[in-house]
Amino acid sequence: MKERSLYSRDEMLNMNIATLNERTVTVKEIAEIAYRQQSKWSSEISMADCVESVRKILSLRDTFHILQLGAEIDRLTDEGAFKGPILNILKTDLGMFGIDELFGLELAGLYGTIGKTNFGDIDVNKPLVVDRLNSDGKKENGICHTFLDDIVGAIAAAASTRVAQMTNEEEARKDPNIEEIQLDI
Numbered sequence: 001m002k003e004r005s006l007y008s009r010d011e012m013l014n015m016n017i018a019t020l021n022e023r024t025v026t027v028k029e030i031a032e033i034a035y036r037q038q039s040k041w042s043s044e045i046s047m048a049d050c051v052e053s054v055r056k057i058l059s060l061r062d063t064f065h066i067l068q069l070g071a072e073i074d075r076l077t078d079e080g081a082f083k084g085p086i087l088n089i090l091k092t093d094l095g096m097f098g099i100d101e102l103f104g105l106e107l108a109g110l111y112g113t114i115g116k117t118n119f120g121d122i123d124v125n126k127p128l129v130v131d132r133l134n135s136d137g138k139k140e141n142g143i144c145h146t147f148l149d150d151i152v153g154a155i156a157a158a159a160s161t162r163v164a165q166m167t168n169e170e171e172a173r174k175d176p177n178i179e180e181i182q183l184d185i
Contacts, residue, residue, distance in 0.1 A: 013059040019071045020058075023148050024136075029129040030054045033156035036127060037118060038163050044170075045163055053159035053166075057110075063155065066107050070100070070147030077144040093137050093146040104150035104157075111161035118157035123150065130156070 007015065017027060031050035039045045057063055076082060077090040089097050101123065108119035126134055126149075133149035136142050 007064070009059040009061075012061065012064040013055060016058040016064055016067050019067060020152075023071055023074070023145070024143075025129055025133070025148070025152055027051060027054050027058070030152055030156045031159065033122060033127050033130065033153070034160040034163060037121065037156070037160040038167075041164070042167050044167055049163050049166065050159055053162040054155060056162065057107075057155050057158045060110065062110060063107055063158075066103050067151055067155075070103050070151045074144045074147050077146065090146050091144060093134070093144075093149075097146075100147045100150045103147055104154035107151060107154035108157040108161075111158045111165070114164070115158050115161040118160050119154050122153040122157050126153075 020026065020030075028051065031047060031054045034050040034053060035045060035047050038050070058067075073090070077087065080087065082090060093100070104119050104123065105116055108115040111118075122130060130149050130153045133145040133152060137145040137149065
């Protein structure tokens with residue numbers, strides 16, 4: 001039987017959640033970052049909205065590819081599967097490496113410039129689970145999270161941006177002058 005390379009959104013969501021859980025991260029922990037980031041701007045934000053947004057982000061194909069590849073690179077680093085200087089660069093999460101941040105920027109960029117800005121905030125301030133992942137990777141014989149801390153931060157940033165967009169859409173619809181356009185498709 002031929003190996004599969006395409007998966008449904010539900011399958012990608014479930015595989016992403018399983019991968020995160022294997023690497024000690026929960027959907028709720030990511031949603032907490034999104035909630036923290038957006039609740040300071042609006043009292044309308046709910047934790048349920050943030051969890052829903054994280055799950056939505058985790059079902060996207062680009063997220064699937066980035067998360068699965070990043071988690072696999074971290075796992076292979078844990079096993080010492082890389083050779084030469086790249087193994088030590090990955091193990092130490094060298095600040096000048098930057099490829100892990102590219103993964104994060106690409107993922108957060110699915111939600112535009114604001115997604116990238118939100119990712120920058122999370123990457124610099126390392127809230128909650130992002131800080132734990134980053135710290136765990138820095139411990140002697142710690143678990144490598146060189147890619148995962150940035151990917152988790154980017155998922156939180158994208159979810160935060162999605163929640164903000166949903167809130168803005170709801171606010172716009174309250175305007176009595178809004179004109180609904182019906183499209184014939």
